[in-house]
Amino acid sequence: MVTKSGFGKTSKRVPVRLRHKIEKSAVQKARKQKKLAKKNPEWRSKIKKDPGIPNLFPNKDKLLHDMEERKRMKAEEQQRIREEARTRKAEGLPAKTGAEAVDIDEDDLLDDDMDVEGNDSNPMAALLASARARAVEYDDNQSDDDDEMEEDEDDDEMDEDDEGGAFIDESAPPLVNSKSFSKESSRRQFDKVFKQVTDNADVVLYVLDARDPEGTRSKDIEREIMMADGGNKRLILILNKIDLVPPPVLKAWLLHLRRSFPTLPLKASSGTTANAHSFDHKQLTIKGTSDTLFRALKSYAGAKQLKRAISVGVIGYPNVGKSSVINALTARLNKGSSNACPTGAEAGVTTSLRQVKLDSRLKLIDSPGIVFPSSVDKTTKKNKKQEEQARLILLNAVPPKQIEDPIPAVNLLMKRLSQSENLLNKMLELYGITALFPSNGDKTTDFLVQVARKRGRLGKRGVPNIESAAMTVINDWRDGRIQGWATAPVLPVVSADAPAAAIESGVDTTKVVTEWAKEFSIEGLWGNGQGDDEEMAE
Numbered sequence: 444m445v446t447k448s449g450f451g452k453t454s455k456r457v458p459v460r461l462r463h464k465i466e467k468s469a470v471q472k473a474r475k476q477k478k479l480a481k482k483n484p485e486w487r488s489k490i491k492k493d494p495g496i497p498n499l500f501p502n503k504d505k506l507l508h509d510m511e512e513r514k515r516m517k518a519e520e521q522q523r524i525r526e527e528a529r530t531r532k533a534e535g536l537p538a539k540t541g542a543e544a545v546d547i548d549e550d551d552l553l554d555d556d557m558d559v560e561g562n563d564s565n566p567m568a569a570l571l572a573s574a575r576a577r578a579v580e581y582d583d584n585q586s587d588d589d590d591e592m593e594e595d596e597d598d599d600e601m602d603e604d605d606e607g608g609a610f611i612d613e614s615a616p617p618l619v620n621s622k623s624f625s626k627e628s629s630r631r632q633f634d635k636v637f638k639q640v641t642d643n644a645d646v647v648l649y650v651l652d653a654r655d656p657e658g659t660r661s662k663d664i665e666r667e668i669m670m671a672d673g674g675n676k677r678l679i680l681i682l683n684k685i686d687l688v689p690p691p692v693l694k695a696w697l698l699h700l701r702r703s704f705p706t707l708p709l710k711a712s713s714g715t716t717a718n719a720h721s722f723d724h725k726q727l728t729i730k731g732t733s734d735t736l737f738r739a740l741k742s743y744a745g746a747k748q749l750k751r752a753i754s755v756g757v758i759g760y761p762n763v764g765k766s767s768v769i770n771a772l773t774a775r776l777n778k779g780s781s782n783a784c785p786t787g788a789e790a791g792v793t794t795s796l797r798q799v800k801l802d803s804r805l806k807l808i809d810s811p812g813i814v815f816p817s818s819v820d821k822t823t824k825k826n827k828k829q830e831e832q833a834r835l836i837l838l839n840a841v842p843p844k845q846i847e848d849p850i851p852a853v854n855l856l857m858k859r860l861s862q863s864e865n866l867l868n869k870m871l872e873l874y875g876i877t878a879l880f881p882s883n884g885d886k887t888t889d890f891l892v893q894v895a896r897k898r899g900r901l902g903k904r905g906v907p908n909i910e911s912a913a914m915t916v917i918n919d920w921r922d923g924r925i926q927g928w929a930t931a932p933v934l935p936v937v938s939a940d941a942p943a944a945a946i947e948s949g950v951d952t953t954k955v956v957t958e959w960a961k962e963f964s965i966e967g968l969w970g971n972g973q974g975d976d977e978e979m980a981e
């Protein structure tokens with residue numbers, strides 16, 4: 444290319460002098476802009492420094508203390524999560540999934556796929572939503588489900604090659620499509636789930652919470668199982684969460700329950716909460732107790748000599764540990780692999796019936812927690828309903844999101860713990876409360892006000908939020924940080940062969956005692972608990 448003047452090519456080269464001049468002015472401009480920016484008040488306001496709480500501010504100490512408390516709680520929670528992960532790793536278990544899944548969006552929960560697969564770990568928020576959406580569909584599908592179950596039975600013809608190693612029967616369709624228990628339909632849905640489990644199970648494991656076995660037990664249910672299928676079903680009571688009660692309490696409950704049905708103590712899970720108090724029952728470990736249960740079921744399956752696998756249905760209130768029972772049984776076989784059933788600290792994790800094949804002879808059916816509806820009656824008066832709700836909350840059968848008023852539950856807890864000065868003091872100790880100063884004799888309010896202050900549950904202008912404090916107490920109770928248990932009633936033994944509790948429940952346990960004992964051939968299922976003595980501490 445030729446330049447205008449016609450001499451030579453165009454060049455980007457500039458004289459060095461000019462280049463230096465440009466560089467210098469660019470530096471100067473940048474410096475000037477920086478200086479101006481520093482002076483700009485808008486820019487300064489963005490990095491406002493926290494002046495902290497002024498010295499003359501009233502309650503400064505208290506506010507600082509509350510902030511510290513909040514920090515401490517956050518650190519505790521993080522520590523808890525770390526410990527949980529560490530224990531699970533040490534035990535060779537996979538990372539926990541159930542408890543983490545509680546905050547899924549409601550929209551996600553309505554996702555059809557999740558229900559159809561039946562392997563979600565939904566929070567209870569889903570229960571109401573999905574109940575509403577599918578109440579009608581549920582009825583329609585009922586008959587289909589029954590057919591599917593029958594087909595399933597055919598598939599379960601014993602396969603001799605199939606030895607060892609539990610697996611989830613993914614191919615099996617969920618036995619119920621909707622698994623929710625809204626208030627209106629609780630009776631109907633209860634009937635359906637209960638019927639499906641009992642219809643299909645040869646043996647029913649009735650899981651009870653060791654902290655309140657009678658509270659999680661229904662004699663009507665026991666009677667129905669005994670009456671079903673011409674009395675051919677077998678019922679075993681599983682006293683779970685034994686690590687949350689002291690050995691003497693456990694022993695008394697075993698003695699009491701074994702008057703009616705074979706009963707096994709079980710520690711299905713180590714519980715995952717930091718600071719939860721647990722009692723040492725020596726050999727009654729997760730492995731020890733689940734081995735005993737497994738042996739009992741195997742003996743029964745062996746004695747029956749059926750051409751198909753024995754079905755073992757697991758029923759019980761929400762959160763008593765039904766899924767954990769199944770996981771403890773399957774963990775024996777599937778070392779290190781993931782849990783067969785999702786579990787979680789909140790009620791309502793299991794939302795559909797779920798089959799897990801233990802081996803060629805044993806098949807387990809997990810079911811959603813069912814609140815036996817005998818006491819939930821439409822005609823019940825308001826305060827009775829409130830009492831019932833408080834009772835269910837203390838049984839951990841109500842998911843936190845569905846708790847409308849936690850204060851009556853704390854009131855009931857205090858009433859129960861007051862029966863033992865020691866337990867009440869332990870609870871006060873947990874919150875660093877030295878004494879209660881009830882005005883008008885209302886201990887609960889004073890307790891909650893103090894908990895709110897100690898745990899920083901404060902509303903506007905530092906007003907204690909006692910609802911929030913009550914939820915803290917409920918969660919601590921659920922997770923075993925607050926100790927408490929019901930004690931077994933002392934019943935007179937009528938005779939060794941026909942114990943009193945059996946007569947009261949209307950079940951002929953003389954037959955149960957003599958015949959079933961042979962089938963399950965486990966000494967510890969029966970008798971006066973002497974077998975357990977060696978295993979328990981104290």
Ligand SMILES: Nc1nc2c(ncn2[C@@H]2O[C@H](COP(=O)(O)OP(=O)(O)OP(=O)(O)O)[C@@H](O)[C@H]2O)c(=O)[nH]1
Nearest residue numbers: 684711714762763764765766767786787791793812
């Ligand atoms: N301390 C202790 N906790 C347990 C034991 N068994 C289960 N848990 C805990 O109890 C909680 C509920 O256990 P799940 O197995 O989910 O109970 P579920 O009955 O299947 O609950 P739903 O699905 O709500 O019906 C979980 O946080 C478990 O870790 C036990 O033996 N001891």
